Each structure stands twice: as structure tokens, then as C-alpha cells.
Amino acid sequence: MKKITRLAQIASPGDEPLAPLSVDELMALPGLAQSVPPLAPPKPRWLESYDFSLDGFSDFDLPKPTTPEEGERLVNGFLSGLEKLFDPQNNWPFVKNLRLAMDYCVRCQTCSEACHVYVGSGRQEIYRPTFRSEILRRLYQRYLTTGGKLLGPFLGADIELNVKTVWRLLELSYRCNLCRRCATVCPVGIDNALIAREIRKLFSQELGIAPPELLKKGTRQQLQVGSSTGMNPAGFRDLVECAEDIILEKTGKKIKLPVDKKGADILLIHNAGEFLSWPENPAAFAILFDAAGIDWTLSSEQLGYDAVNYGVWFDDVELARIAMRHVTLAKELGVNKIVVGECGHAHKTLCVVADRLLPGDLSLSEMPRESCLPLFWEIVKSGQVRFDPARNDFPITLHDPCNVVRLMGIVRPQREVIKAVCAQPLREMTPQGVENYCCGGGGGFAIMDTLNFSQWRNNVSVRVKVSQILAAFEDVLDADADKCVIAPCSNCKGTLREALRHYGLEEKYRIHYSGLADLMVNAMAELPGPYIKWNQEM
Amino acid sequence: MFEWLMVLLGWGSVLLFVGVSAVKIFKLSRLPLNLRWEVYPSPHGPKERRRYGGSYMEETDWAQKPQTESFLLAELAEMGAEIFFLKRVRKHNPYGLWPFSMAMHWGTYLLMGWAGLLVVERIVGGVGQAVVLAYLVNSVGVAAFVLGAFGSLGLAVKRASHADLRLYTAPVDYFNLLFMAAIFVSGWLSWLADPALASHRAYVGGVLSFSPAALPVLTGLCFLLFELFLIYMPFSKLIHYFAKYFTIHLTLWEDSFRVKGSPVDEKVAAQLAYRVTWAGPHVAAGKTWLEQAQGEKK
Numbered sequence: 001m002k003k004i005t006r007l008a009q010i011a012s013p014g015d016e017p018l019a020p021l022s023v024d025e026l027m028a029l030p031g032l033a034q035s036v037p038p039l040a041p042p043k044p045r046w047l048e049s050y051d052f053s054l055d056g057f058s059d060f061d062l063p064k065p066t067t068p069e070e071g072e073r074l075v076n077g078f079l080s081g082l083e084k085l086f087d088p089q090n091n092w093p094f095v096k097n098l099r100l101a102m103d104y105c106v107r108c109q110t111c112s113e114a115c116h117v118y119v120g121s122g123r124q125e126i127y128r129p130t131f132r133s134e135i136l137r138r139l140y141q142r143y144l145t146t147g148g149k150l151l152g153p154f155l156g157a158d159i160e161l162n163v164k165t166v167w168r169l170l171e172l173s174y175r176c177n178l179c180r181r182c183a184t185v186c187p188v189g190i191d192n193a194l195i196a197r198e199i200r201k202l203f204s205q206e207l208g209i210a211p212p213e214l215l216k217k218g219t220r221q222q223l224q225v226g227s228s229t230g231m232n233p234a235g236f237r238d239l240v241e242c243a244e245d246i247i248l249e250k251t252g253k254k255i256k257l258p259v260d261k262k263g264a265d266i267l268l269i270h271n272a273g274e275f276l277s278w279p280e281n282p283a284a285f286a287i288l289f290d291a292a293g294i295d296w297t298l299s300s301e302q303l304g305y306d307a308v309n310y311g312v313w314f315d316d317v318e319l320a321r322i323a324m325r326h327v328t329l330a331k332e333l334g335v336n337k338i339v340v341g342e343c344g345h346a347h348k349t350l351c352v353v354a355d356r357l358l359p360g361d362l363s364l365s366e367m368p369r370e371s372c373l374p375l376f377w378e379i380v381k382s383g384q385v386r387f388d389p390a391r392n393d394f395p396i397t398l399h400d401p402c403n404v405v406r407l408m409g410i411v412r413p414q415r416e417v418i419k420a421v422c423a424q425p426l427r428e429m430t431p432q433g434v435e436n437y438c439c440g441g442g443g444g445f446a447i448m449d450t451l452n453f454s455q456w457r458n459n460v461s462v463r464v465k466v467s468q469i470l471a472a473f474e475d476v477l478d479a480d481a482d483k484c485v486i487a488p489c490s491n492c493k494g495t496l497r498e499a500l501r502h503y504g505l506e507e508k509y510r511i512h513y514s515g516l517a518d519l520m521v522n523a524m525a526e527l528p529g530p531y532i533k534w535n536q537e538m
Numbered sequence: 539m540f541e542w543l544m545v546l547l548g549w550g551s552v553l554l555f556v557g558v559s560a561v562k563i564f565k566l567s568r569l570p571l572n573l574r575w576e577v578y579p580s581p582h583g584p585k586e587r588r589r590y591g592g593s594y595m596e597e598t599d600w601a602q603k604p605q606t607e608s609f610l611l612a613e614l615a616e617m618g619a620e621i622f623f624l625k626r627v628r629k630h631n632p633y634g635l636w637p638f639s640m641a642m643h644w645g646t647y648l649l650m651g652w653a654g655l656l657v658v659e660r661i662v663g664g665v666g667q668a669v670v671l672a673y674l675v676n677s678v679g680v681a682a683f684v685l686g687a688f689g690s691l692g693l694a695v696k697r698a699s700h701a702d703l704r705l706y707t708a709p710v711d712y713f714n715l716l717f718m719a720a721i722f723v724s725g726w727l728s729w730l731a732d733p734a735l736a737s738h739r740a741y742v743g744g745v746l747s748f749s750p751a752a753l754p755v756l757t758g759l760c761f762l763l764f765e766l767f768l769i770y771m772p773f774s775k776l777i778h779y780f781a782k783y784f785t786i787h788l789t790l791w792e793d794s795f796r797v798k799g800s801p802v803d804e805k806v807a808a809q810l811a812y813r814v815t816w817a818g819p820h821v822a823a824g825k826t827w828l829e830q831a832q833g834e835k836k
Contacts, residue, residue, distance in 0.1 A: 005705070006705070007705065080817065081816075084815065088812075089813060089814075089815075090812075090815055092570035092571075092812055092827070093570075093573045094572055094575075095569055095570060095572075096569040096572050097575065097785070099566075100784055100785050103775060103781070104775050104777075104778040104781040104785070106775060106778060107706045107707060107708075108631060108633075108639070109631070109633060109702065110626060110631040110632075112632060113630060113632045114630060125702075130706060151710075153709065154709045154710055154713075155708055155709075155710050156707075156708025156709065156710065156711075183577055184579075185626050185629070185630040187624060187626040188778045188785060189781075189782055189785030189786035189789065189790050190785060191575070191785070191790075194575065205816040205818045206818055207818065219820075220820060315818075317820070317821050318820065320827065320831035321830065321831055323831075337601070351595060352574050353573055353574060353575070355574050355795055356572075356573050356574055356796060356806045357573060357827075359807070359810065359828060360796075360803045360807060363796040363798050364601050364795040364796055365601055365795065365796065365797040365798050368599070368600075370595070370601075373596075374595070374597055374598045375598055378598055405591075406577055406578055406591075407576070407577060408578070408593060408595050409591055409592050409594075409793075410592070410595055410596050411591055411592045411596065412587075412596055413596055433590055434578045434579055435591075
């Protein structure tokens with residue numbers, strides 16, 4: 001159902017959602033309609049304090065402005081941030097790209113169908129990749145350009161800037177997974193995901209407004225405590241011991257995980273969430289590296305044990321601070337390179353985005369940063385570890401984490417590894433590789449669960465991924481057998497965990513998920529039994 | 539008087555088009571170097587890898603390997619597919635814009651080519667293969683008018699008639715399309731009135747030799763609109779073909795990693811010295827980017 005007739009409606013007054021959602025408007029998921037709970041409206045007490053006027057969902061537990069002065073402060077702060085967004089010194093990281101995106105989009109809407117949020121939502125207008133971009137563009141034209149000031153309505157710069165516009169634009173910037181699939185199909189190379197990120201940046205860097213999971217409990221906590229999970233160095237050392245216990249229990253092997261080993265070849269940095277939610281994954285790395293004779297270490301220094309860098313989703317200042325600490329720690333340990341564990345956004349941040357944000361001594365030529373996936377492939381090719389594919393004799397599909405695949409071009413290693421350690425041929429998703437869709441948890445959504453935001457994620461942004469998984473297992477869905485989605489990324493796994501629960505896919509179809517290291521260890525011929533146990537909470 | 543104005547406009551429009559475009563490109567190129575922000579597939583790397591969208595990061599120890607290989611041919615092939623066939627619009631646009639957009643773009647390319655051919659014909663007139671050149675001038679001109687008119691009017695109708703497209707179409711977008719349509723339609727009509735394009739040749743000859751020729755109304759209108767369009771184009775988003783070099787070539791395909799002491803490294807060092815005035819509570823306002831990164835306001 002089309003609810004929006006004019007972009008200027010973004011400024012319309014009132015607390016009623018501009019584009020409320022209901023399940024029957026979303027993209028159909030054949031066979032699952034009965035098992036999905038309907039969308040619940042926000043709790044009445046939330047409505048009194050918080051703003052749900054975009055689509056009825058929010059992750060922001062910030063009191064809405066109640067006086068004209070508060071509203072004016074918000075609007076003025078937004079305008080001030082908007083100016084800085086287009087200032088070459090304040091926004092040198094992306095000012096050129098942003099200006100190009102503002103000035104040269106031809107509004108052809110070629111990007112629309114590339115967006116899983118737009119398609120999954122049943123093509124609701126507010127989720128079209130260009131919707132938020134066009135609003136920012138019209139505000140930029142109206143308030144920052146001479147042409148827009150003189151010829152506003154002719155150029156389309158007709159959007160009023162008020163509290164509602166500001167708030168809805170904030171919400172809109174968190175309705176994009178930043179997967180950048182749209183950028184790959186744009187004939188002009190305009191990146192609507194970047195625009196969403198720049199809007200997020202404006203709110204964070206100028207007004208200090210960001211989802212609590214990303215700023216307060218995310219980057220702030222990571223810089224102060226050492227990890228966005230709240231884990232301090234002592235806690236990390238305890239979890240390392242837990243991983244050693246898991247290895248002993250599951251394999252009978254006594255492996256001491258190397259920590260703070262000076263001069264090791266590799267500093268391995270995991271997403272710290274792995275140690276808490278899926279400790280089998282870092283344990284699997286240790287088993288593999290031990291068997292392959294790799295000289296490696298973990299770091300127990302603050303930030304050294306948590307590869308996440310949420311700044312990449314919303315704040316360049318925080319992004320730079322965390323990346324600086326990660327690379328500096330590696331230098332201090334005297335390792336030859338950093339290898340990033342199965343965490344997609346940490347891959348992209350350390351190996352790509354931070355490259356031009358750090359001093360020359362920390363550039364990639366001085367401290368290389370690599371993905372774990374090519375290393376896995378090297379382990380397979382080296383023959384030092386013997387794999388028995390028969391141990392992985394179940395249907396498998398592969399999710400391509402956007403940050404690793406579309407944004408870094410790492411496509412083949414994980415496929416070669418699966419080919420070597422699995423009995424059945426890989427069931428590729430449609431589409432696959434660099435064209436694959438986001439899991440629905442990208443850009444921070446995997447960890448955002450304040451107010452009713454997770455309801456939106458589970459119903460809208462993961463929808464296309466669920467449809468792809470069902471299609472990949474279509475011919476074996478009802479078979480009495482376990483099936484597995486391999487997702488070499490912590491946030492993707494977290495999103496899949498919630499999606500499988502929400503749609504009852506584990507119960508109904510025995511569809512599970514796993515990291516890649518776990519799958520490899522599960523096939524190691526020297527181990528006495530299976531490493532992956534499906535009936536355990538993963 | 540009008541004929542003289544048209545001669546001056548002929549020269550002035552070309553000079554303004556080139557000059558303003560150059561200034562715009564220069565200004566864009568002077569903006570700071572952006573962070574790496576590539577996407578795949580890209581036209582870099584061996585053919586097999588390009589086929590599935592892989593990168594050098596699929597290997598281990600890639601930072602130890604030199605980045606000297608050029609992928610110019612692959613880049614040109616990919617750019618050519620986009621410029622001449624609008625590959626992405628054809629494959630992904632859900633509103634059926636491709637045939638109209640193709641026609642409009644080819645109409646524009648041919649119109650520019652036709653103007654160039656008229657100049658070449660005048661300069662080399664009567665030499666060698668003049669008949670072939672004359673035939674080419676006539677065919678290219680007519681093809682430009684027909685294709686351009688069909689494409690720009692078709693796009694205007696599409697934008698006005700489809701609710702989804704209409705929502706995002708500003709008055710300036712209709713203006714641009716109708717402006718272009720007016721050039722192509724007036725050109726088409728001028729050809730119907732003068733199938734040998736003699737008056738068009740006479741006008742171009744007059745501009746080149748600074749000797750104004752009498753202009754039939756339709757021919758004069760066609761050139762007047764075309765020249766005004768040349769002046770207008772660099773100020774509008776219609777020069778997105780220049781923008782593509784920055785958005786695609788220098789951003790989406792730019793995957794070279796930084797080497798200490800390289801020109802990129804020096805640029806980054808200079809940019810890290812820029813001062814930050816963001817007002818967020820976690821930002822240390824007034825410090826440089828480097829100082830921010832080094833841990834101010836933990």
C-alpha cells in the first residue's frame with residue numbers, strides 16, 4: 001500500500017506514524033505466514049515519552065522535545081551538523097562523495113529493487129534507498145546552496161525543516177543496513193548507503209545522538225572498558241580459559257591459547273561477542289591454528305581482544321580512535337600482521353576503511369591486516385590438517401557477509417574451504433557472492449534491541465534473507481535432516497539466530513547456523529567425534 | 539544583429555561549456571581524498587577473479603605484493619558498457635526507463651558528434667572523401683534528432699505518468715528533459731524544412747569564419763537552444779558523466795592500499811591535521827583528526 005504522496009510529508013505534524021506497517025503488507029514468505037506473530041504496536045507508556053512517528057518503530061529511548069525551545073535546539077543542532085557535513089575539514093573522510101551524491105543523482109530509481117529492506121517491506125516508499133537521500137538532498141539544497149535558496153521549489157528544495165523532519169530523518173538513517181548493494185547497480189555510482197551513514201554521523205558527531213547499543217554501550221564502552229560487551233581484560237582471560245576447557249571437553253586436546261605473545265607472526269582479533277555467545281568459534285580457531293602450526297597470539301590489552309568497531313556505522317571520530325588502538329597494539333606486540341576473526345564489519349574496518357584514517361606508521365604497508373578466510377584456505381591447501389568431508393554430510397548453504405564479500409571481494413576462499421570439508425555440494429543462495437543480500441543485521445541492526453526495534457528487524461530487514469534460506473533448502477525442507485547456514489560473521493550469526501527463532505525455522509525445518517571455523521574443525525579427521533552439536537544453543 | 543549574436547553565441551557556448559566544466563572538475567578534484575570505500579565486482583585483477591567479483595584480499599600476505607598492475611583496458615570496457623549501453627539501467631531499472639534513456643543518451647552523443655562533424659566538414663570541405671563526410675553529417679544529424687526527441691519526451695512522459703517516479707521528480711527534472719526535447723524536435727523540424735541541412739552548414743561555416751549567414755527560423759531555433767544548453771549543462775546535474783569518474787573510478791573501484799611515504803600517505807597526513815569542530819559530547823572540539831584518534835575524550 002502506498003502511503004506517501006509527497007516527500008514534504010516528512011515534516012507533517014503529529015505523533016501518528018507517517019507509514020505504519022502491518023504484516024500483511026510485507027513481502028510474502030510462503031509457508032511461514034501462520035507461524036509469525038503479528039506486529040505489536042508500541043507500548044502506551046513509550047508513546048508518551050518517545051517518538052514513533054516514522055513507521056511505529058524506534059531504537060531511540062530519548063525523550064521527545066516537549067517545549068518549543070527544546071525543539072528549536074534540536075533543529076538548530078541539525079542545521080549546524082548539516083553545514084559541517086559539507087565542510088572539507090570537518091568531514092574530509094567523505095565530503096567529496098557526499099557532495100557528488102547530492103548533486104548528481106538522476107533520480108532514475110534503478111537502485112530500488114537492489115534493496116532488501118525496500119523489497120522485504122512490500123516496497124513501502126519510506127524504505128526506498130532514495131527516499132532518505134532525497135530528503136537530505138532537498139534540505140541541503142534549501143539551506144546550504146545558493147541555487148536552492150533562490151530557486152527552491154523549482155529544484156524541488158521544498159521540505160520544511162522542523163522537529164518532525166529531523167526526528168524522522170534520524171529514524172530513516174537506521175532503516176538501511178549499509179550493505180551498499182544499491183551502490184553496485186547505480187549507473188552514476190551514487191551510494192545511498194553512504195548517505196544514510198552520513199546522516200547517522202551528523203546526529204552522532206554534532207548532537208551525540210545514536211542508538212544506545214552503538215554509542216553509549218558500544219564505542220564509548222569499548223574505549224573505556226575494552227569491549228562493547230563490557231568485558232575487561234580480566235574477564236577476557238577467564239573466557240580464554242573457558243575456551244581451553246571447551247577444546248579439552250570436545251576434542252580431548254590440551255591447547256593453551258597464546259595471549260600477549262611478543263613477536264608472534266599473527267595477532268588474531270575476534271569479535272569479543274564470540275567468546276560470550278559462541279565460544280566454540282574462537283576455540284575452533286585455536287584448534288585449527290594449533291594443528292596447522294601457525295605462530296599466533298591473542299591480546300589481552302584493552303580493545304586488543306575485541307575487533308568490533310561500531311564507529312564504521314555512524315561516527316568517524318570513534319572509528320578512528322578504535323582502529324588506532326587496534327593497530328597500535330599489534331605494533332607493540334611486534335607481530336607481522338593482524339588477522340581478523342569471523343566478524344564482517346571488523347574485516348572491512350581494519351583491512352579497508354581505516355587505511356586512510358591512521359598515521360603513516362600504521363598504514364597497511366607497515367602493519368598488514370587480513371581476513372581469516374584466505375588463511376583457512378591456505379590451511380586446507382597446505383595439507384597439514386586432514387579433513388574428512390563425510391563428517392559434514394548435511395545440506396549446507398552459505399551466507400555472504402556484505403562487509404567481507406561485496407565490500408572486500410573475498411568470495412572464493414570460503415567456498416573452496418566448504419568444498420574441501422563438506423560431503424554435499426554447496427547450495428548457493430540466489431543471488432550469491434557479491435550480489436548476495438544482507439542478513440538484515442548489518443549497520444548495527446544485529447545488536448539494536450531498544451524499545452521495539454528488534455521487531456522491525458525480524459519482520460522487515462531479515463525477510464529477504466529468510467526467503468533465500470528457505471529457497472536454498474527448498475527440496476530438503478521437510479526431510480528429517482539437519483541443515484546448516486554457514487555465516488562467517490558474528491553479527492550475521494546473531495541476526496540469523498534471532499531470525500531462525502522468530503520464524504521457528506529450527507523447530508520446523510531443523511535449519512541451524514554456524515561459523516566456518518567450527519565447520520572445518522567438525523571435519524578434522526584426527527578428532528574423536530563431531531565438534532558441532534545441533535541440539536545445543538548456538 | 540541576430541545573426542551576429544548567433545555567431546558570438548556559437549563560440550561563447552563552447553568556451554563556457556569547456557571552461558565551466560573544467561572549473562567544476564578542478565574544484566571536485568581539490569576536495570580532500572576520501573576514505574577507501576570500494577565495492578565489488580570491480581574491473582581490477584585477473585579476468586577469472588573479475589568474473590565473480592573477487593579481489594586481491596582473497597590471498598594471504600597481499601600487502602607484501604606490489605600494486606603496479608594496470609587494469610585500464612578492463613576499466614574502459616566496463617565504463618564503455620555503461621556509457622554506450624547503460625548496462626546497469628537495462629539490467630536493474632524496474633520502471634522500463636532503459637529504451638528511452640538509451641535513446642536520449644545516444645541522441646545527445648550523436649548531437650555532439652554531429653556538431654563536431656559539421657565543423658570538420660567545414661574545415662576539410664572538398665578534400666578527399668567529402669561525399670562520405672557529407673552523408674555522415676546528414677545521417678548522424680537526423681539520427682540524433684529522432685533518437686533524442688523520442689528519448690527525452692519518453693522519459694518526461696514516464697516521469698509524469700508513474701506515481702513512483704513522479705514523487706522524486708522535481709520541476710527542474712522536467713525542465714531538463716523538455717529543454718533537451720526542444721533541441722531535438724526543433725532540429726528534426728529544421729531537417730524536415732531543409733533536408734539537405736544546407737542552412738545548418740551555412741551557420742556553422744559562418745561561426746567558424748566570423749561571417750554571419752541568414753538563418754531560417756527553425757535552424758536558428760535549433761542552434762540557439764543547443765548553444766544555450768551547452769552553457770546550462772555544466773551548472774546542472776546533466777554533467778553526471780564527469781561525476782562518474784569520481785564516484786565510480788576513484789571511489790567504488792579504488793582499492794589500492796596505502797603505502798607509507800607514498801603520495802596518498804602524504805595527503806592523508808595533511809588531512810589528519812585538519813581541525814574538528816563537531817559539537818558532540820564525545821568529540822574533542824578544536825583538536826585535529828590525529829589528536830582525536832590518539833584518544834582524546836575517552
